Amino acid sequence: xxxxxxxxxxxxxxxxxxxxxxxxxxxIVDTNDEWITSxxxxxxxxxxxxxxxxxxxxxIEAVKGLLEKTGTDPLDIDLVICATVTGDFIFPxxxxxxxxxxxxxxxxxFDLNAACSGFLYALSVGxxxxxxxxxKKVVVIGADKMSSIVDYTDRTxxxxxxxxxxxxxxxxxxxxxxxxxxxxxRSNGAGAEYLYLTAGGSRxxxxxxxxxxxEHFVTQNGRPVFKAAVSGMSDVVKKIMAANELETxxxxxxxxxxxxxxxxxxxxxxxxxPMEKVMVNIHKYxxxxxxxxxxxLWDYEDQLEKGDNVILTAFGGGFTWGALYxxxxx
Ligand code: UT7
Numbered sequence: 511x512x513x514x515x516x517x518x519x520x521x522x523x524x525x526x527x528x529x530x531x532x533x534x535x536x537x538i539v540d541t542n543d544e545w546i547t548s549x550x551x552x553x554x555x556x557x558x559x560x561x562x563x564x565x566x567x568x569x570i571e572a573v574k575g576l577l578e579k580t581g582t583d584p585l586d587i588d589l590v591i592c593a594t595v596t597g598d599f600i601f602p603x604x605x606x607x608x609x610x611x612x613x614x615x616x617x618x619x620f621d622l623n624a625a626c627s628g629f630l631y632a633l634s635v636g637x638x639x640x641x642x643x644x645x646k647k648v649v650v651i652g653a654d655k656m657s658s659i660v661d662y663t664d665r666t667x668x669x670x671x672x673x674x675x676x677x678x679x680x681x682x683x684x685x686x687x688x689x690x691x692x693x694x695x696r697s698n699g700a701g702a703e704y705l706y707l708t709a710g711g712s713r714x715x716x717x718x719x720x721x722x723x724x725e726h727f728v729t730q731n732g733r734p735v736f737k738a739a740v741s742g743m744s745d746v747v748k749k750i751m752a753a754n755e756l757e758t759x760x761x762x763x764x765x766x767x768x769x770x771x772x773x774x775x776x777x778x779x780x781x782x783x784p785m786e787k788v789m790v791n792i793h794k795y796x797x798x799x800x801x802x803x804x805x806x807l808w809d810y811e812d813q814l815e816k817g818d819n820v821i822l823t824a825f826g827g828g829f830t831w832g833a834l835y836x837x838x839x840x
Contacts, residue, residue, distance in 0.1 A: 513684060514640070514641050514643060514682040514683070514684060515637075515641060515682070515683050515684070515685075515686075515688075515689035515690065515691070516636065516637035516638075516640040516641055516648070516680045516681070516682060516683075516689055516690045517680065517681060517682075517683040517685075517688045517689040517690065517836075517839035518678045518679070518680060518690070518807075518836065518838070518839055518840070519580060519679050519680070519681045519839060519840060520576050520579055520580035520582070520678065520679035520840070521576070521676065521677070521678045521679075521804060521807045521808050521811060521840075522572050522573075522575040522576035522579055522676065522677055522678075522808060523572055523674065523675065523676040523677075523801075523804060523805045523808030523809070524568050524569075524571035524572040524575065524674065524675045524676070525556040525568075525672075525673070525674040525675075525795060525798075525805070526556045526557060526558040526559065526568065526673055526674075527556070528556060528557045528558070528559050529554050529555075529556060529557075530554060530555050530556070530557045530672070531553070531554045532546045532547065532552070532553060532554065532669070535668065535669055538662055538668070539662065539663065539664075539665040539668060539669075540665055541665045541669055546669045549770075549772070550669065550670060550770050550771060550772070550792070550796075551770065551771020551772070551774075551790075551792050551793055552669065552670065552771075552792055552793060552796045552797075553793045553794070554793070554794060554795075554796075555671065555672025555673070555794075555795055555796030555798075556672050556673050556674055556795060556798075557657045557672065557673055558655050558657060558673040564596070564597070564598035564599075564604070564655055564658070565594050565596045565597060565598055565604055565653045565654060565655045565658075565675070566598045566604050566607040566608050566611065566653075568653050568655065568673065568674065568675035568801075569592060569594075569604060569607075569608040569651045569653040569675045569677065570607075570608050570611045570612055571675070572651065572653070572675045572676055572677040572804075573608055573612045573614070573649060573651065573677050574612055575677075576649065576677045576678070576679055577612065577679075580679050582647065582679060584612055584613035584614045584615070585613065585614070585615060585616050586616070586646070586647050587609075587614040587616065587617045587647045587648070587649050588616060588617050588618075588645045588646060588647055588648070589617055589618060589619065589636065589639055589640075589645045589647075589648040589649070590605045590606075590608065590609050590614055590617045590618075590619035590620075590648075590649045590651070591605060591619065591620060591621075591622055591632040591635060591636050591648070591649070591650050591651070592604045592605035592608060592619065592620075592621045592622070592632075592651040592652075592653060593621070593622045593623075593624065593628030593629045593631065593632040593650070593651065593652045593653070593800040594621055594622075594623070594628065594651075594652070594653050594654055594799075594800050595623055595625050595628070595654060595659070595707075595799055595800065595827070596653075596654045596655045596656060596658050596659055596799070597621055600710075603619060603620050603621040604621055604653070605619030605620055605621050605651070606619050608651065614649065617649070622635065624697070624800075624826065624828060624830040625705070625799060625800075625826030625827030625828055625830055626767050626769060626797070626799050626800065626802070626824050626825060626826025626827065626830070627695070627697075627767070627824040627825065627826045627828070627830035627831055627832055628652060628799070628800035628826070628830075629650065629651075629652030629676070629800045629801070629802075629803045629804055629824070630693075630695070630767075630803060630822055630823070630824045630832050630833075630834055631695060631830070631832065632650045632651075632652065632800075633650050633678070633680075633690065633693075633803075633822075633834060634690070634693040634695065634832075634834060636648040636650045636680050637680060637690040640680055640681075640682055641682070643682075646681065646682065647679065647680070647681055648679070648680040648681075649677055649678070649679055649680075650677065650678050650680060650804075651675065651676070651677040651804075652675065652676050652677075652799075652800035652801050652802070652803060652804045652805075653674070653675030653676070653677075653800060653801055654673065654674070654675075654798055654799035654800050654801050655673045656671035656672060656673055656728075656797070656798065656799055657671070657672070657673050659707060659726065659727055659728050660727060660728055661724055661727035661728070663724075664727065666730065666732060667727070667728050667729075667730055669796075670769070670770075670796055670797050671728070671796055671797050671798070671799070672795050672796035672797065672798050673798060673801075674795050674798035674801035674802075674805050675798075675801050675804075675805075676801055676803070676804020676805045676807065676808055677804060678804055678807070683839065685839075687816075687817050687837060688816065688817065688837045688838065688839035689836060689837055689839060690834065690835075690836045691754065691835045691836060691837065692750060692753060692754055692834070692835045693750070693832060693833065693834040693835070694746045694749055694750050694753070694832060694833050695746075695830075695831070695832035696742065696746065696830070696831050696832060697828050697829060697830045697831070698828070698829050699828065699829075700829070701735075701738060701827070701828055701829030702827075702828070702829075703731075704730065704731045704734045704735050704738075704829075705728070705729070705730045705731070705735050705826075705827040705828075705829075706728075706729055706827065707725075707726065707727065707728055707729070708720070708725040708726075708729065709723075709725035709726050710725075710726050736770065736772075736773060738825070738829055739767075739769060739770075739773050739777075739825040739831075740773055740776045740777055740780070742825050742829065742831040743766060743767070743773075743777045743823045743824070743825050743831060743833070744776075744777045744780035744781050746823060746831060746832055746833035747764070747777065747781040747821060747823050747833050748780075748781055749833070750821060750833040750834075750835050751781075751821070751835075754835055756819065756835070758781075758782045758783055758787075760819055761783070761787065761819045761820070761821055762787065762814075762815075762818035762819055762820060762838075763787055763788070763789055763810070763814065763818060763819075763820045763821070764778060764781070764783045764787055764788045764789070764820075764821050764823070765788075765789045765803055765806050765807065765810075765820060765821065765822040765823070766778070766788065766789070766822075766823050766824070767797075767802050767803065767823065767824035767825055767826065768790070768791060768792035768795070768796075768797055768798070768802040768805075768806065769792075769797045769802075769825070769826075770792070770797075771790065771792050771793075773825075774788060774790060774792070777823070789806040789807075789809070789810050790806075791805060791806055791809045791810075794809075799826065802824075803822055803824060811840075814838045814840070815838065816838060816839060816840060817837055817838065818837065818838040819835070819836075819837055820835075820836050820837070820838055821833055821834070821835050822834045822836070
């Protein structure tokens with residue numbers, strides 16, 4: 511063991527300007543503000559508009575802001591991980607598109623696909639690469655243009671998702687009072703039948719028929735996903751607290767994936783967290799998939815203090831889920 515620990519030394523988010531309100535959704539599908547608000551907690555979400563702009567466009571803005579804010583030379587970044595399910599292309603990876611556009615030319619990069627758990631997985635992968643001593647400055651991005659894979663004729667999914675990106679800088683520290691300490695990640699392919707995108711992969715490449723059958727959009731059976739999200743996240747949160755001998759009073763913030771306010775409240779209750787300790791911004795952005803956790807950290811940055819114990823947790827397609835324990839370093 512090198513004795514090094516990875517610490518988040520900067521965080522930056524980016525959301526597109528266009529605000530898609532519940533009122534506008536009422537004009538698109540058979541829904542209403544009361545249903546969306548009471549069932550999900552979402553009031554509005556951001557949408558990336560424009561031709562030929564993909565997820566990288568948001569990742570680039572987040573990374574540019576992150577490098578500027580932390581006074582980091584892009585050439586000093588040696589690893590870039592981009593968590594996304596909506597990469598600009600099947601290949602090349604969006605991490606490389608972002609690296610090139612932001613001058614991170616000495617980095618190697620790759621995308622990580624774990625749906626809504628993507629940023630959490632990427633954070634632990636980046637931390638472990640850095641702890642090994644080989645990497646000194648790692649950028650981890652969570653970004654998704656969900657509007658590119660959401661069917662705006664399907665009211666069960668289109669009200670939930672939005673577009674957004676966030677990025678963090680990881681650097682090594684020997685200070686035992688800060689940094690990424692532990693994680694518990696899980697996955698279970700049995701969940702594939704409840705949340706998936708049918709076509710466009712190698713099993714069912716795009717054809718006129720797949721387009722006509724609307725198979726290039728997200729399909730979700732919400733209720734089983736809801737149940738699995740609640741039990742999965744509360745389980746790993748409790749386990750990571752027990753493993754690190756933490757009581758609720760020891761934790762300053764719980765940072766849950768933002769998929770549904772009712773899921774967030776139920777997980778918080780099951781893990782015994784009062785809502786004052788729980789980061790929530792779903793009302794503003796909806797579910798931005800890999801973007802939710804870094805966007806939460808960005809939104810709550812001025813309420814985070816150095817040394818704060820923070821637990822992040824996520825659940826998503828796959829199924830994938832996990833929890834990560836860190837001490838805030840900025
Ligand atoms: O982030 C990745 C992981 N994803 C999640 O964690 C999402 C988990 N699931 C959920 O958050 C919830 O299941 C949803 C928000 C997707 C749906 O909420 P729900 O309370 O589970 O609703 P439901 O699917 O049980 O549907 C209840 C009713 C249905 O009508 P009937 O059959 O009772 O007449 C739906 O057709 O609500 C109807 N409905 C809507 N009504 C108005 C579904 N979507 C809408 C809508 N507007 N947008």
